[in-house]
Amino acid sequence: MTSLVKDNIPVNSSEGTSEQMIWPIVKEDLRHEFGEDTYKSWISKLECDGCTNSAITFSVPTRFIRDWVLTHFEKKIIRSWQKHNNHIKKISITISKTKKSSPVETGHNVQHRNKSIDMDDEKSQFFQSSLESRYVFESFVAGPSNEFAYAAARAVSEAKKVQPGSNPLFLYGGVGLGKTHLMHAIAWHIQENNSKRKVVYISAEKFMYQFIKALRTNEMMQFKEKYRSADVLMVDDIQFICGKDSTQEEFFHTLNTLIDNNRQVVISGDRSPSDLQNMEERIKSRLGWGLVADIHNTTYELRLGILQSKVERIGIEVPNQVLEFLAAKITSNVRELEGALNKVIAHTNLTKQEVTLANTQDILRDLLRSNEKNITVEEVQKKVAERHNLKVSDMYSSKRSRNIARPRQIAMYLSKTLTSHSLADIGKKFGGKDHTTVMHAVKKIETLLKENNEVAEDVRLLIKVLQC
Numbered sequence: 001m002t003s004l005v006k007d008n009i010p011v012n013s014s015e016g017t018s019e020q021m022i023w024p025i026v027k028e029d030l031r032h033e034f035g036e037d038t039y040k041s042w043i044s045k046l047e048c049d050g051c052t053n054s055a056i057t058f059s060v061p062t063r064f065i066r067d068w069v070l071t072h073f074e075k076k077i078i079r080s081w082q083k084h085n086n087h088i089k090k091i092s093i094t095i096s097k098t099k100k101s102s103p104v105e106t107g108h109n110v111q112h113r114n115k116s117i118d119m120d121d122e123k124s125q126f127f128q129s130s131l132e133s134r135y136v137f138e139s140f141v142a143g144p145s146n147e148f149a150y151a152a153a154r155a156v157s158e159a160k161k162v163q164p165g166s167n168p169l170f171l172y173g174g175v176g177l178g179k180t181h182l183m184h185a186i187a188w189h190i191q192e193n194n195s196k197r198k199v200v201y202i203s204a205e206k207f208m209y210q211f212i213k214a215l216r217t218n219e220m221m222q223f224k225e226k227y228r229s230a231d232v233l234m235v236d237d238i239q240f241i242c243g244k245d246s247t248q249e250e251f252f253h254t255l256n257t258l259i260d261n262n263r264q265v266v267i268s269g270d271r272s273p274s275d276l277q278n279m280e281e282r283i284k285s286r287l288g289w290g291l292v293a294d295i296h297n298t299t300y301e302l303r304l305g306i307l308q309s310k311v312e313r314i315g316i317e318v319p320n321q322v323l324e325f326l327a328a329k330i331t332s333n334v335r336e337l338e339g340a341l342n343k344v345i346a347h348t349n350l351t352k353q354e355v356t357l358a359n360t361q362d363i364l365r366d367l368l369r370s371n372e373k374n375i376t377v378e379e380v381q382k383k384v385a386e387r388h389n390l391k392v393s394d395m396y397s398s399k400r401s402r403n404i405a406r407p408r409q410i411a412m413y414l415s416k417t418l419t420s421h422s423l424a425d426i427g428k429k430f431g432g433k434d435h436t437t438v439m440h441a442v443k444k445i446e447t448l449l450k451e452n453n454e455v456a457e458d459v460r461l462l463i464k465v466l467q468c
């Protein structure tokens, strides 16, 4: 077990020296294991003070960081340390109020963000450790698949008063499509324009963890106070509290208290409120009361727009041909798309090559293969037919009855959004239809996605099946 050493217990500095030399190595290990974001938010905040007996002692600027690190990273830190010194059995963390944590260093906007946020230390540290500085409205590219969610997010962040029709705002969509980006953008915007409003952003997972911890340590009052005193509460990835009854109960009361007191609540999830499984009916219904905005899979044009905006912001030359190629090939989600671009840039940078189509194809060979392997027009046709109990040949036919024509339109829509084939190509693969027929189908389904929940759900599930 970890001992939570109270502030200012002296450490044995003579033993500390060699441990302080190990720390950078262990840190690198952890960076590798947890990834850059986690590393910057948490691990980089730890300052190694030395070692007492078998415990490594660290200091951090806030209690919040200390608790988070102990809960999430303690075992990993010890394990990694033991590779260098197997006498180490535990870690202790003290809170040193005087030390300032370094700002989150991701993204190019950091300077601007740090300057413009004028908050007390604790609050600003909360912000910097939990919000990504590049997730702002300015870097979000809107297109048909996300413009409703984008507009809703903007409206909520700009509203002087909470609009009952937008409370809660529920954003949902598949992984990597920008939900977290929009939530952080709302938080940044509100904070910068009205820093008196208390904005609390938390993932549902963390909410659950803090709730359980508060129960255990008899700190329920503080827990309730923290969330119920928010002017704006944002809970990301709500699906993670599905099935967790007591957390749900607490969440429900928090939600009600805030909404009843005219505080803004913003929630994100991977599916619509009514489709959340193992979630109490009353919560689902309350979540659906406000504004529900979904984010669909990206279109080719949006993917291209996102890539163009990204290279512009980084200030690096990438031929359009390469961006077009990436937008056509990496169709799964924006996270993967960004990952592919980053990989190409990093690789060419390292090898001092120019970015060209040829080396892009080369660098991304494996990734492209797996993207291609996953989704072909034929596979789309097969899965859509299966799901609607039709024959695959119905997909090529000209039968016009609704129960065949609608799934066929869905299949055309999915072929357009999930593969890189042109409208004409897709038409050919659907029994020699004209490209205007495919275009009509795509438009029709895009409209239905907004208006008809059944179609939206059908498309969502098909995408899931096709992408795994």
Ligand code: ADP
Residues within 6 Å of the ligand: 135, 139, 140, 141, 142, 146, 173, 174, 175, 176, 177, 178, 179, 180, 181, 182, 306, 334, 335, 338
């Ligand atoms: P989610 O929370 O829906 O899983 P994220 O918000 O984490 O997705 O988005 C994944 C990545 O894609 C982030 O780096 C985000 O900045 C980027 N991204 C997603 N959608 C857009 C968009 N429309 N414009 C710019 N970047 C986007």
Ligand code: MG
Residues within 6 Å of the ligand: 179, 180, 181, 236, 237
């Ligand atoms: Mg997210």
